[in-house]
Amino acid sequence: MKKIILVADDSPSIRKFVSFALKLKGYEIISASDGMEALEKLPNAKINLVITDLNMPNLDGFELIKAIRNNVELKEIPIIILSSLSGSEEIKKGMEFGANSYLAKPFDPQRIAYEVSKYLN
Amino acid sequence: MKQISNMSDLFNRLNDLKFAFKYGQELIPMIQSIIDFVKETVPLLEDINSSIADSTNKIPRVRDQINNISDSTELATTEILDIVDSISNDISNVEEKIKASKESESERQKHWNEIKEILNKSGHTQLIDSYESSDQNSILSSEILNTLGGIKQKVYNITLSLQVQDITSQQLASVNHLIEAVRAKLSSLILLLDDKEISNVESANSEVCESTTFDPNASYSKSPERQELVDDLVKNNLDKTSQEEIDKLFS
Numbered sequence: 001m002k003k004i005i006l007v008a009d010d011s012p013s014i015r016k017f018v019s020f021a022l023k024l025k026g027y028e029i030i031s032a033s034d035g036m037e038a039l040e041k042l043p044n045a046k047i048n049l050v051i052t053d054l055n056m057p058n059l060d061g062f063e064l065i066k067a068i069r070n071n072v073e074l075k076e077i078p079i080i081i082l083s084s085l086s087g088s089e090e091i092k093k094g095m096e097f098g099a100n101s102y103l104a105k106p107f108d109p110q111r112i113a114y115e116v117s118k119y120l121n
Numbered sequence: 122m123k124q125i126s127n128m129s130d131l132f133n134r135l136n137d138l139k140f141a142f143k144y145g146q147e148l149i150p151m152i153q154s155i156i157d158f159v160k161e162t163v164p165l166l167e168d169i170n171s172s173i174a175d176s177t178n179k180i181p182r183v184r185d186q187i188n189n190i191s192d193s194t195e196l197a198t199t200e201i202l203d204i205v206d207s208i209s210n211d212i213s214n215v216e217e218k219i220k221a222s223k224e225s226e227s228e229r230q231k232h233w234n235e236i237k238e239i240l241n242k243s244g245h246t247q248l249i250d251s252y253e254s255s256d257q258n259s260i261l262s263s264e265i266l267n268t269l270g271g272i273k274q275k276v277y278n279i280t281l282s283l284q285v286q287d288i289t290s291q292q293l294a295s296v297n298h299l300i301e302a303v304r305a306k307l308s309s310l311i312l313l314l315d316d317k318e319i320s321n322v323e324s325a326n327s328e329v330c331e332s333t334t335f336d337p338n339a340s341y342s343k344s345p346e347r348q349e350l351v352d353d354l355v356k357n358n359l360d361k362t363s364q365e366e367i368d369k370l371f372s
Contacts, residue, residue: 010334011195011287011290012195012199013195013198013199013202013283013284013286013287014284014287016199016202016203016206017202017280017283017284017287020202020205020206020209020280021280023206024209024213055291055334055335055336056334057334060334083336084287084288084291084336084338084339084340085336086347086350086351088354091351091354091355091358092354092358095355095358096358101355102351102354102355103348103351104347104348104351105284105287105288105339106281106284106285106287106288106341106342107281107284107348108281108345108348109277109280109281110277111348
């Protein structure tokens with residue numbers, strides 16, 4: 001069975017980039033345009049991993065991570081942050097909130113595939 | 122005696138009045154030049170005011186145009202990505218077919234070896250040489266697979282380069298944010314200068330796209346240094362967290 005990855009990013013092109021990079025590796029991709037949409041989709045699909053941006057409308061990436069980690073059923077899902085914010089404060093906050101990996105934009109498709117495989121293979 | 126004192130007061134006052142008139146006469150040209158200056162300045166101030174109002178009214182249009190540019194590049198990028206995706210799928214399909222053909226090739230090679238043995242026994246060595254020199258399938262398949270591997274890598278590189286669109290749209294959103302700040306400042310300036318103009322300006326204030334989020338420092342770089350720096354920070358953070366956990370255990 002294909003592993004399912006939820007990609008939360010307000011940029012349609014980034015959602016497509018990630019989808020492009022991971023589809024080739026055999027993963028199924030579900031997209032969300034913000035944290036709120038991601039939270040709505042998470043319980044309904046059996047998501048194996050979340051890739052999230054930090055700057056998003058309605059509910060940002062930090063809040064999304066917090067919500068996932070505070071949910072008993074979702075808290076074990078690995079989370080990868082994919083953001084153009086790469087200052088030490090954001091990284092520290094992201095990791096403290098419970099992210100497993102942090103990737104900077106623009107990202108290397110092979111690197112993201114590698115990070116995903118660390119948690120799903 | 123009192124009458125004399127009153128008269129002296131009166132003369133003093135008249136003297137004061139005379140001086141006042143004298144200074145007044147000297148001041149009149151100066152006051153006139155101030156009035157002339159103000160008269161000349163008023164149209165200029167009105168011009169400045171209307172220019173500010175005009176510029177302020179144009180700002181929402183500039184902002185909309187920037188948003189349009191961002192939307193168009195987003196659309197174009199998505200279209201390019203769809204094409205790239207399709208190319209990538211085609212490459213994968215061709216690769217699969219060549220690999221399958223290579224597998225059947227080894228089967229064919231087995232048969233050929235048997236035929237070759239028969240031909241050798243019957244002395245048809247020339248026929249064998251001629252067939253083997255014309256059979257380039259195996260070499261060609263490997264070369265095609267190598268070429269396809271190279272194309273696949275280039276397709277990957279295209280996706281990496283196309284991410285410039287995301288960074289550019291964040292930079293444009295940041296510029297829009299600055300433009301909006303300037304518009305707000307100009308609007309308040311107009312409010313100070315002329316109450317009437319503000320209604321026009323406010324009505325021209327199209328809604329700011331609050332759903333747009335951006336990183337004002339977003340920059341495009343293909344150099345791996347940025348990710349290496351992030352990796353270092355993540356590692357340091359994880360090390361620190363582990364240390365904190367150890368400290369907690371022993372405290």
